[in-house]
Amino acid sequence: MSTVDILFWIFATLSVGGGLSMVLSRHPVSAAMFMIISLVGVAALFVLLESFFLAVLQVLVYAGAVMVLFLFIIMLLDVGPGASKINFSNWKTGLIGFGASCLLIFLLSALLSPGEDTLSFGQSWTVINNSTAPAPVDALVFSTDISAFGYALMTKYMLPVQISGFLLLAAMIGVIILSKRSGTPSSNS
C-alpha cells in the first residue's frame, strides 16, 4: 500500500463519516461541525487528485464562508437539540433513495470494470505528462498551476464568468431585499 492509498482511505472515511454523522446528529451545531470535517476531507481528496487550487477554494468558500454563515444562522435562530427530530415516516423513502444510489454504484462499477478500453477507469493512475498527452486541438489540458485556471476563465469561459458575477449580484440584492422586508413587517401595513 502506497502513501496515496493510505491517505485516500483516511480522507474518504473522514468525508463519508462526517457526512453520515451530519445527517444523523441531534444538535444542529454539531451537525455543522461534522459538515466542516466532511468538507475538509473532500478538500484533501482534491489535493490527492492534484487540483490544489480547487482544494484551497473548497476550504475557503465552503469550510470558511458557507459554514460560518450556517453557524451564524443556527446561533441566531437558537435552534435547540431537542427539537431536531428525524422524520421517521420518511425513513422508508430515504432508505429507498439510498438503495437506488447504491444500485447506481453497482451499475457503474459493472460498466466500468477493468478491460474497458475507452477511458480505462479500472486501471491505476497514469502520470501527468502534458507534453505528450494527445489532447484535442482546442481542449484545455489538465494542469496543476493556477494560471491555467485563469487562462481558461478569461478565454473559453468568459461568458459564464460574467453570468456568475451577475448571479452573485442578484443574490446579494435579493438577500438585502428579503431581510429588509422581513425586518419591518408591521410598519409598512
Place this chain on the structure above:
Amino acid sequence: MLTVTPLHFLILAFVLFGIGFLGLLIRRNILLMLMSLELMLNGINVALVTFSRVGNNLDGGIFVFFIMTVAASEVAVGLALLVALYKKRKSVFTDDMALLKN
C-alpha cells in the same frame, strides 16, 4: 495489494451524493436539509474533479468553480428566506410549513 483507482473516487462521490439525498429526505430541519444539499453538491464536485483528472481536461475543474459560486449564492438566498420564514412562523421545521396543505 489494492491501489486507488478513479473508480474509488467515483464510488466515493456517489456515496456522498447518497448520504446527502438521505439527509434531505429524513431531516425535518430546513437548516440541515440545506446542509445535505451542500453535501450532494460536494459529491458532484468530487466526480467532476475525478473526470477532469482522468480525462486530462480542465473543463471539469472550471465547472467545479462555477458550482461553488452557485452553491454559495444559493446558501445565502436560502438562509435569508429561512430567516424571513422564521420571523413569520417561529419555526424552522417543515411540519410547521404546511400552509398550502389544507
